[in-house]
Amino acid sequence: MNQIIINIDKFQTRAAILENGKVLEFFIERYGEGTINGNIYKGKVANVLPGMESAFVNIGLEKNGFLYVNDLREFEEKYLDGIENSNRPIEDILTVGDDVVVQVLSEPRGSKGARVTTHFTVPGKYLVLMPNNDHIAISKKIKNEKERARLEELFKEIKPDGMGVIIRTAAEGKSIYHFEREIQYLSKKWEETDRKISKAKIGDTLYRDNDIVTKILRDIFSNQIDELIVDNEEAYWEIIDYINAFSENNLKTKIKLYRDSKDIFEVYNINKEIENALKEVVWLECGGYLVIQKTEALISIDVNTGKNTGTLNLEETVVNTNVEAAVEIARQLRLRNLSGIIIIDFIDMKLEADKIKVTEALEKSLSKDRIKNNIIHFTDLGLVEMTRKRTGNPLFYYFQEECPKCNGTGRIKSKKSIVESIIKEIKELSTEEDIRKIKVVTTKDVCHKLEEIYLDFINSYLAKKGKILELVESIHGEKNDYNILLEK
Known part of the structure; x- marks a missing residue:
């Protein structure tokens, strides 16, 4: 059973995605600490770095945003000098003090500011509107060629002139009625944003992405979800209104209001799973375990047989442990929201067929991940290299801080x-x-x-x-x- 559990109180909103009782993803939004991914700001160029082909932009945050030259091209065409397909260096496009409008691609992390772009996108449930790009893109997860052709032809007729769209996976099989209604809604949101640009001050938010409940309804809640349970009556009716406006009415039957006084996250064992997800060691059902460690450069995951001594031979024990580990690793990446470069040290396997079996198990489990990921290969050292796109903050950001004694090393003086x-x-x-x-x-x-x-x-x-x-x-x-x- 696939479930969405939402807890709302006066301090925060929390949500968890469950599959057969296990937490796959976790979201949290503390009031006054909302995420800024997807927000559009009026900014001012603080510094131009020709050697890095980039600029730092003041958008009113503690650290300046980082803007790479290729993320500036569409803005150059539409708002600066109108030159299309420009290859000019960034120092010929921007100078210190210039106004520029940017959208946050990734949150600030550590000593780094937010990554920003001028490739604006306004996401909806079935499509993403691209105001500065006259292009139609279709989700790779829609495999049927006839359906892809149908959607492309349909959107050629209904998309606004001078704008592009990304057709999302949820659009598969849907009618023009769903798309016209959403295009009208998203176009209106962009028009409101565009009107604000000339009058806005530096640091003003021109467009704010939705709160986590609306994002979940937009990006996750679908016919693949069996039920959505929320413990706040006001939010319950807002969810019903959203479904009436943008989704199929049959989804309303899956929405349930939780009325018990006991913490809903305790009832569904979510708090315990989050607590475990903050630990380095993850135990597998077979008796093996993972060790997940984050460094500045990458995430390392080590697989160990642990208590799993097997019943037949060593090679089979190793393969079975690695396969179970592959499935659990995919879940932990989503649950902890780990991203960037990820190195997995599976237990050594002799046969190439066994390595393929483990890789296929990992790929299958990762295919359920909404966030883009890519398995590179098994290296000569027997390590799996993969990447996962940075989106939002990792789980530990909300629950942990650097130890004042060890300053983040994880060790203290003997x-x-x-x-x-x-x-x-x-x-x-x-x-x-x-x-x-x-x-x-x-x-x-x-x-x-x-x-x-x-x-x-x-x-x-x-x-x-x-x-x-x-x-x-x-x-x-x-x-x-x-x-x-x-x-x-």
């Missing part, structure tokens, strides 16, 4: 290192003449380490200086931390 630091500090402090007692307050483990090896040496050293040591166990101290107090 007990031995802490002891060495304490001894070094004691030696430095022992030279001060007006100090009589040095008091070290630290954790139980560090105290034991000091007493076990170094205490006699420290006491002897301080006695020669006319000073004494007091060692105190800290009840509330942080792991492997310490404080030194001085008494006259």
